Each structure stands twice: as C-alpha cells, then as structure tokens.
Amino acid sequence: MRRVAGLFAVLALATGCTSLVAPLLKPDVKTELTQIKTGDWKLDPAHAALLFRINHLGYSDLIGRFERFDVSLSGDASDPAGARAEAVIDMTSLDMANDEFATTLMGPKWFDAATYPQAAFRTLAVQPGPDGAPIKVDGELTLHGVTKPVTLDVRFNGTAFDAIRGGDVAGFSASAVINRSDFGISAFSGLVTDEVRIEIEAELLKQ
Secondary structure, eight states, X not given: OHHHHHHHHHHHHHTTOHHHHHHHHSOOXXXXXXXXXXXXXXXXXXXXXXXXXXXXXXXXEEEEEESOEEEEEEEETTEEEEEEEEEEEEGGGEEOSOHHHHHHHTSTTTTOTTTOOEEEEEEEEEEOOSTXXXXXXXXXXXXXXXXXXXXXXXXXXXXXXXXXXXEEEEEEEEEEEEEGGGGXXXXXXXTBOSEEEEEEEEEEEEO
C-alpha cells in the first residue's frame, strides 16, 4: 500500500498535477511526542543538515556544513525519556564553500580529519518537556579523539505518514553550544572564539 501511494504521488508530480493532488500528498503532521511510532528510525540523508557556526574576529559567523552524517533513533512512544539516539559524522565531508579553506580546517591544526575521520554523539538521558517545548538530550560527543558531555536542545517538529516517501517520517531540529578547546581544537584561541554553535535539521524514516 505504501509503495502504491508513493508511486501515485510520483506520477502525479511528473504529470504536473500538483494542484490537484496536493491535499492528498500533504502529510497530517502530529506534534505530540506520543504520536511517534515505537521502534527504530533512521536518517533520511536527503532531508538533513548539520551546521556549525563560529564567530570570525567579531565580524560575522563563519558557517561550515558536514555533508555526510548518519543518525539512528530507538524508543517507545509511551516512554519518551527512554529514547536513545546515536549519530556518526564523517569529518572528511566538511564543506565551507571554499575548498582550500575546508582542506585547511580538516588539517592537523584543526579537525585533523586524517587522524580522526569520524565524530560521534550518543545519548545518555532524555528529558522531555511539555508538548512544543525543547527536549533536553544529555549525551557524549567524541570529537578530535576527545569525549565530553554535551547537551542538545531538541525540538520535535512532528510525525506523519509521508505519501511521497511511502513511510512514516519524524522531524527534529536540534542545537548545542560547545567549547572547541575542550576537544583539543585550540588553534588561534583568543583570536577566533572558542564557542561553537551546532545546528541540526533531521528527518527520520521509520524502519
């Protein structure tokens, strides 16, 4: 049935009938955590973004993006606090819209991606708030070979059956602030700020 719905959606889009089928394609998104189906979820990499921001000499925020990362989530809808997630980031996939600068940041003075090609985050505790409020996710971030506690502020955007993808989708936005020197990335500390803001947008597919 899911494949039939997805095929119908693709055919409708291909024939230019989006105005007719839009009501059928638009998901009925539910924003209550209890609406997430129990089980395992995996990232849809086509609908995900992992960014970091670091202030550049007070002039502006320098923004970087990792093009390849994966997220898995397991949990029971009746026990949101028991949910667990893991993420793995390919540090060699850094995109700075400037290939030469990206290569510099992946070099030994910064991320040292040749020695530490992956970063990882795993949850230790989840603290759900009222519906619509950010969820506090306490976990461990391993970056540059160093593991430190990090807390994510996570907003649950909603879940629904997606006719185009033929399955259930759950959407999240997350953010955190870390100190890069805590992870041994201290080049130009005092000139370039140590504070790094991390922003994540992710859509997960029910397995």
